[in-house]
Amino acid sequence: MYAELHCHSNYSFQEGASSVEDLLVRARDLGLRALALTDHDNLCGAMHFAQVAKTLDMQSITGVEMTIKGGKEGEGGSHLTFLAENQEGYSQLSNIISYSYVASDRRNPALDLKYLPDSLDGLILLTGCRTGRVPSLLTEGRFAEAETQLKQYLDWFGTDNVFVELQQNLVQGDTSRNRRLIDLAKKLDVSTVATNNVHYHVP
Structure with a gap:
C-alpha cells in the first residue's frame, strides 16, 4: 500500500500551494491511508495536520524537508527529508530545526550535518529530492x-532507518538519476521508497 512521504502544505512558505485540509482530503479520495507532512525547515503545520488527519481517519506522519549547508566552499544548500517515527523522533526534529535557525540566518535556516545529535533514535532519513x-x-x-555520502547517512542513522528516495516528476534527468539511485541502493543494500515531492493537491 502506498503512502505519500514527501508532501508540502502552505506552511512551506512561498512554495506549498494547498492547505493541510485539501491535501488530506485529496489523499483520502485517492485511497491513501497515511500521509506525511514534510514542510520546508519547519513543523508549523504539524499539530493542525495531525488534528485534521484524525477527523478523516487518516494516519498522519510528521516530517520535515531540511535545508542542509553545502559540504564544500561555494556549494549551495541541499535537501534531506526527515520523518519522525515516534515521540522521541518528534523531539529530535524539533531540536534539529531549532538549531538550524539559531546557527544561521533565521530567514534562511540551514543545518550543518556535523552538528547532528549523537543519538538519532526515532528518526527516519530519506535521501531527498533531486537537490539532495x-x-x-x-x-x-x-x-x-x-557512495561515501550515503555510507555516512547509514552510519549516522542506522541501516534500517535510511531510504533512497526516488521521484519521477517529469523533470529532465529524473529517469537516469533514478537508475543511478537504484544501482547505488542495491550496491549498499539500502531500501528505496517512491515519493512525489507534492506541492499542491490538484494541478
Missing part, C-alpha cells in the same frame, strides 16, 4: 562521493 546531496552527486557523475 546523494541525487545531486549522482547527476554530476560523482559516483564515489555519492
Whole structure:
C-alpha cells in the first residue's frame, strides 16, 4: 500500500500551494491511508495536520524537508527529508530545526550535518529530492562521493532507518538519476521508497 512521504502544505512558505485540509482530503479520495507532512525547515503545520488527519481517519506522519549547508566552499544548500517515527523522533526534529535557525540566518535556516545529535533514535532519513546531496552527486557523475555520502547517512542513522528516495516528476534527468539511485541502493543494500515531492493537491 502506498503512502505519500514527501508532501508540502502552505506552511512551506512561498512554495506549498494547498492547505493541510485539501491535501488530506485529496489523499483520502485517492485511497491513501497515511500521509506525511514534510514542510520546508519547519513543523508549523504539524499539530493542525495531525488534528485534521484524525477527523478523516487518516494516519498522519510528521516530517520535515531540511535545508542542509553545502559540504564544500561555494556549494549551495541541499535537501534531506526527515520523518519522525515516534515521540522521541518528534523531539529530535524539533531540536534539529531549532538549531538550524539559531546557527544561521533565521530567514534562511540551514543545518550543518556535523552538528547532528549523537543519538538519532526515532528518526527516519530519506535521501531527498533531486537537490539532495546523494541525487545531486549522482547527476554530476560523482559516483564515489555519492557512495561515501550515503555510507555516512547509514552510519549516522542506522541501516534500517535510511531510504533512497526516488521521484519521477517529469523533470529532465529524473529517469537516469533514478537508475543511478537504484544501482547505488542495491550496491549498499539500502531500501528505496517512491515519493512525489507534492506541492499542491490538484494541478
